Structure formats: structure tokens, C-alpha cells
Amino acid sequence: MKAQTVSLTIVAFLIGVLAAGGIGVRVIREVRTDDVTRSLPGSSITAPTYPSSGYFVDPDETLIASTAVIPLSVRQDGSSLSIRYDLVSRSPIAGMPDTGPFLLPSKWVLRIGSTMIEGGPADPDTRVALFDLPQGARAAEIDVVEIINPLAAYPLNVFFGLSETNPRVEIIDGVSIELLRVSEEGANTIVHIRIDVGDPAIPMIWIEGAGPGWRPAVREAGRLRVDLTWVGGDLPETIRLRAHGTQWIEIEGRYRVSIGKFG
């Protein structure tokens, strides 16, 4: 076989491989797209993996549910150490208002040698974890930083009743609704309600009447108080209400936070 024929044979072989390969890649993509979007029997679902980059938002992220905790800085001032962080949600939000906070890493622990130091943010809007270090300890000596049992926000919807004999009801852990008083304004009856929440996690909660006879509620600006207007005649002995908004739920687990780059 001449050299020219050999060359042609090699080129032809490669053309065959490439042509079939091009078609094959499309076939595989189609098949695997079908696998993901239309054929999802539960038993076939496997534990997902990180992107090939190894992270979703930031190389130093700690993923809690679908929210990334990203350390931004570590600062020591005497024995006071602060870790400033950001929260970035990976939940789909197209067409919806992007609100927050949706994650509250309320309890942090760092370890220096055998010493454990607890810390945490003061409230959901403060994205700074504060620690009081032992005398002489330095940030560079920190071995481990962890978030313990963080709180995540989920929708709330609870129906409940209040009355003069039962004026206070705990609707969820740490959140109680209290009947303050009932007043008359013309033909209407005003029911004054107070939302009593635990510290520091203050969820977003609205109260409204349940069933006919109620006008939309008015929440007093800046206060956890709500005035409800009843126009349904005599006020029932048990006032049926509905609480909705968000609530904090604890997600059990220890989540290690990487602050190595600030060392």
C-alpha cells in the first residue's frame, strides 16, 4: 500500500469516528435529558453531586440546605473575634420577590486546641458571628469553626382560637398570640392582638380573621400588634384567627466553615 493510500485510510478512519461521535454525543444528551426531566421514578434518584468546580457560589462556601454561607472576613480586636459572612440562596426565585433572611446560623462554635468557644449572631439581620476568645488566643490558632443546628425559614399557616377565658395561645414553638382587648368603633368591633415572639429569631407573621365577618387586618407599624375589624354582628365567644408568614425550623447538624484564607 502506498503512502498516499495509507494517509487516506487514516483520514477516512478519523472521519468515520468523528461523524459517528458527533451524532453519538447528541444521542447521549437527548437520552440523559429525558432521564432528568421526564423519567424520574423515585428509586432511581441518586444523591446529587457538586458541580465540577466543587462549589455553587464560592470556593469557601458552606452549604446548609440550599443556602450558601460565605465567610467574608475574620477580625480580631483584643479578645473579641468576629466572622462576617454572607448568605446566598440557591432556591429558584424567578417571578418572586427576593427576600430574606432565610437562614439563621444562630449558634457557632470554634475550637482552639481543646478549648471550645461558642458564639453567634445577635439576630437574623446581623451576619456577623461574635466570639470571646480566651486571654492571649489568636485567630490564627483556630482549628475548627462550625455552625450548629442552624435555623431555616419555611412558610407558616396556622388556624387558632382566642377568647376571654383563653386569651393566649402558643401557635408554634416560641411564638404566642395574645388577645389584648376588644373595643367598639361605631358598628364595628376592633380586636387588638399582640404577637409575642422569642429572641432573637423574629419571624415574619401576619394575623387575620378566619371566615366571614372580618375586614383585612391592619398591623401597627413597627410593633408586633395587629388590629382586626369584625363586622359580622356579635363577636363570637371564641375568635377564630389565622397566622401566616414564616417560621424558623431547626436543621440538625454540624456544618464546618472554612476561614483558612483569612489566616
Add this chain to the structure above:
Amino acid sequence: MSDPSLQEPSRSRSQDDASDVIPWGAPVAATILGALLMASFVIFSVVTGPGEAGTVPTALPATAQQATGFPDGYAAVTGTVAFRADVIKAGSDRVIIFVSSAVIGGRDPASVTLPEVAAWSLRVPGDEAGMVHQYAAVGVPGSVTIEFDQMLLPDSVVLNAILPGTVEHVTDRVLLPGSLPGTLSSYTITVGDHTIVIDELVIGDTWGSIRWHLEGGIAAKVEVVVTLDGTTDPTVLTSSHAAPLDAPIGSPLPPLWNTRGQALLAPTGQALSESSAPTGITVEFFVSVVTEPGVSVEVPVVSVVAP
């Protein structure tokens, strides 16, 4: 007699042509062989699935490779969104499940819509329950809370998200007398073989409430618009999203699928005529019903919290 001087060159050209003829048999065979080898590789890749050495991910561009993952423990319900049940709480009278969602790596969450779930089912050994209802909230886009009637929860529970399959839509209109409060009870709206029952609709001058449930079918959405007729600026009351049992009036939240709903009505727009007596009341119902279920996806459960 031929001229040798002419024949020679002619013969010479003929011999050269013969020596230039390419033996196409070998290249054609090589092409077929190459194609067959690659075809075999493709078939092997499809059969063995992703993750095998030398399969498609190595052939895809880098940007595609980056968009292959969800956070740990999430199960894909579409090509771009996955769900996970973070916590199940078993209370004294109900089971509440808190579900979060995540967008696939490489996609901007602001460009991805939360998939609709028509219904959820909870299966334990020897028992299975359908949801009582599901609801969302403005402050936590992408999260859903689901309620089930009380049932025993062993360690082994299976949560399934059933996506909408076939959806039918119906608009229904009712005219009521102008006296307030107007009422409508046990009013039925037929959607195919299924029935929406308006258990109670009560209409005041600038307020109202609705309660409904679905008989048959998978889930429904019911929205209502009430117009107090006969006034210069008619009052229009709407539940906005009566179906989900969750959204505050005027909320930008989309309604969720449910089997029953309850909501207050409130005025919309600027024109209110609180002091004017209407000559009639027009009630319009906008009803959607999932008549056939779609794909059912098992959603992983992270933890079950006993009461």
C-alpha cells in the same frame, strides 16, 4: 500506420493514469470501521449511564460540565430544580413537612421558576396519605410547607411530589341580588368529571370570604372576583390567591394546587363605594383542576422529628 511518436506519449499517459488510481476500498472500509467503533462506544455510554469512564461529560464543553450538580441530598424534579424535605415534624394532630428547593449548579436562581407540585403523598409501611394542603410564603421563595393528617411516622417514610399532568380550566359566573351581605353556599362548578364545591361565599361592602373544596381530581386552584354592580365606581373584591390558603391578600405569590381552600376577600384598585348600595353582585370564579397526575418524584427526607 500509427505514429510511434504519438503512441508513446499516449501510452505513457495511460500508464500514469493507471498508477494514479486510488484504491478506495481501504479508506471506505476505514471510514465504516471508525464509525462502527464510535457507534459501539456511544451505545456503551448510553447503556451504562453517566459516571462511567470516558462517557459524555468528558466530551461536553466546560460550561456544561459545571451545570451538573445539585446540593447534597436534593432530588431533581425538573432538569433545573431539585427538592429536599429538610424536616418532618409529627405533631399531635398532624404531620408537617418543610421542603426546600435548589437550582442546578451554573444557573442563576433568579432565572429559574419553582416547579408546581399538584399534590404530595407520604408513604409509610402499611399506610399512605395524601396532603391536606400545601402553602408558601412571601419571605421564603422556593420553600413549601405541606400538611398531612396525623399518622404514625416510623423511621422509614417516603415523600412523593406529584407534578401536574392534565389541567382543565373553567370560568363560571353567578349573579346575586344586591342586598348585603350576599351569600352563596354549596354551589358546584363542574370541570370535566370533577366538581368544585363552593362551600360558602359571603360578600360584604368591602370585605368577603370564600371556602371551597374539590371532589375528585388531583388538585385545584380557585380564584374569585366579586363586583358590586350599579354604582359609579363598582367595588371589586378578590381573594387574589384563594387557593393556597397561605398568601396575604395582594401578595405576589402564585397560587399553589390544593384540594380545598379558604381566604378572605379584599377590595382591589382605587375605586371603592363603601356607602353605595349595589343593584346586584356579579361573582366570577376562575377554576383550574389537575385531572390527571404527571410525573411522581421521590423527594429525599433529611430528618424526622417526633413530637
